[in-house]
Amino acid sequence: MVLSRRAFTLGALATVGLTASDVAFRPQSASAATYTAYLKTYFTESPNQSAADYGLHLAVSRDGLNWSPLNQNSPVVTPTAGDLGLRDPFVFRKQDGTFVVVATDLYGLNFGRNSQYLHVYDSIDLTSFTGYRRIQMHTYANVHTWAPTVFWDAGRGQYAIVYSANTTTDLFLVNYTSDFRTVSAPQTYFSPGFPVLDADIHVDGGVTYLYYKNLSNGNLYGARSGTGAPNSFTTYTSGLRQGNAIEGAHLLKRNDGSGWWLWGDSFSPVNNDFYLWGTNNIGANSWSVLNQRDYTPPLNSKHGSIVGITEAEFNGVVSRWGLPNWVRLKSWNLPDYFVRHSNRAVRIDPYPFDPHRDQMWRMVPGLADPAGVSFESVNVPGSFLRHSGYVARLDPNDNSATFRADATFHRTAGLADGGWSSFRSYNFPTHYLRHAGHVLRIDPLSASSSAADRQDATFRVTS
Incomplete structure (x- = not known):
């Protein structure tokens, strides 16, 4: 059967787990729910800001x-x-199982703009965001209110909103709230x-963990407290850094209970690299670096947050907002490189780059063979x-038999990794x-080819 382009794209992204029917949703408390997937919030930027968008973005992952x-x-x-834009959106599941999003009130790269407010949205199930408002966190002049995080302080019976500020120095302030509408006076956290x-x-x-960036040396660290009270934390980890600079620490407990991840965002506003560590013991100083081959953040995403979600919530947000109708191809052996076109040539380049849409493809049924x-x-x-003369390029479809054959490939298990994909030429x-040499082409390959050649021919179909 010949699939439509839309249906084929969704099939190619079946790992995301789209189901055909909507699932009735009923909020569950955080302790009662079983989480089978994850939802991420973020904003977007790209090197020349062509993809800059300071609204609330969502992504899902199994x-x-x-x-x-x-x-x-x-x-x-x-x-x-306010500034008519947000940065650093943080999503938090409240005690009743519904959600709140708090975010920095800032548009673009105007870091000299010092708002006293945070943006706030409510959501029952992440399929809509209502009750938009701003809440005033302090009355200081020329003091920013950046990168909020939220946790439930069981001892107080209130939510704590902790954020970056620069009063006497760069530090964290906290305000307590029961409704995310009125907040207590700020205090140093x-x-x-x-x-x-x-x-x-x-x-x-019973332990409260706080991860942060030390601006003196540019590293991420973890601190902990037995109470979560202000000024009660002791740093217990060594400094962590990948890349040239890093910030935006985000700590996440895995849904399967087997450990933790720590995400870090690249420091530069024109660089969209994310880095990741893992540990099976949050209380130890034992973080391990994950290979970029193992993870793929959303396209152009910057500083956000992640929350575990239920199967009903996953199906609900996918049904409401829809999965991408495009894909990207990620290199197996150069995992920070993606396939893109440039002046009609097709090559792999290190992400991020602009125009960022050069790496976006609609993977459709084969022009010469719908099974491809x-x-x-x-x-x-x-x-x-x-391909033309064995070299890949981007050309307009002239609908000739030769073109259709040259533009058709059969997707197979990856030659270097069966969980990834390789693409065999239809007519060769x-x-x-x-x-x-970073240029795409077709070459004769098989399972007996060298490991390097098989790796060059292995890609992740992602979005």
Whole structure:
């Protein structure tokens, strides 16, 4: 059966777990729910800001590592007051099982703008965001209110909103609230004697963990407290850093209970790298670096948060907002590189880059064989990835038999990794799409080819 382009794309993204029917949703308390997937909030930027969007973006993941943007990576809601944009959106499941989102009141790169407010949205099930408002956190002049995080303080019976501020130095302030409408007066929450930024806080087993950036040396650290009270934390980890600079620490307990992840965002506003560590013991100083091959953040995503969600919530948000109708191809052996077109050549380049849409493809039934696949450019519609003289390029479809054959590939298990994909040429069936010197081409390959050649021909179909 020949599938429609839309149906085929969803099939290619079946790992995200879309179901055909909507599931009735009833909020469950955090302690009663079983989480089978994850939802991420973020905003977007790209190197030349062509993809900059300061609304609330959502993505979903089954494994917590590889993400699919919702709503075609467009915002689901955008602030209508204050700076008319948000950064650092933090989603939190409240005690009654519903959600609240708090976010920095800031549009773009105007970091000299010092708002006293945070944006706030309510959501029952993440399919709509209502009750939009701003809450005033302090009355200080020329003091920012950045990167909020939220946790439930059981001792107080209230929610704590902790955020970065720069009163006497860069430190964390806290306000307490029961309704995310009125808040207590701010007080210093963590000021360890050096400037800090970007708190994330998680309560587990009676211990409150706080992860943060030390601005003095640029590393991420973890601190902990037996009470979660202000000024009660002791740092217990060594400094963590990947890349040239890092911030935006986000701590996440895995849904399967087997351990924790710690995400870090690249420091530069024109760099969209995320980095990841894992541990099976949050109380130990034992974080391990994960290979970028193992995870793929949403396209152009910046500083956000992640929450575990139920099967009903997952199905609800996918039904409401929709999965991408495009894919990206990630290199197995150069996992920070993606397939893109540039001046009609097809190559792999290190992400991020602009124009960012050069890496977006509609994976459709094969032009010469609907059992195969063809790749149509998103930003040059009607043009397809094809080989010519064994070299891949982007050309407009002239509907000739030769073009259709050159632009058709059979998707197989990855030659280097069966969980990934390789693409065998339709009209040269011993040849596979691979990169060589960063340029894509087709070459004869098999299971007996060298490991390096098989790796060059292995890609993750992601979004």
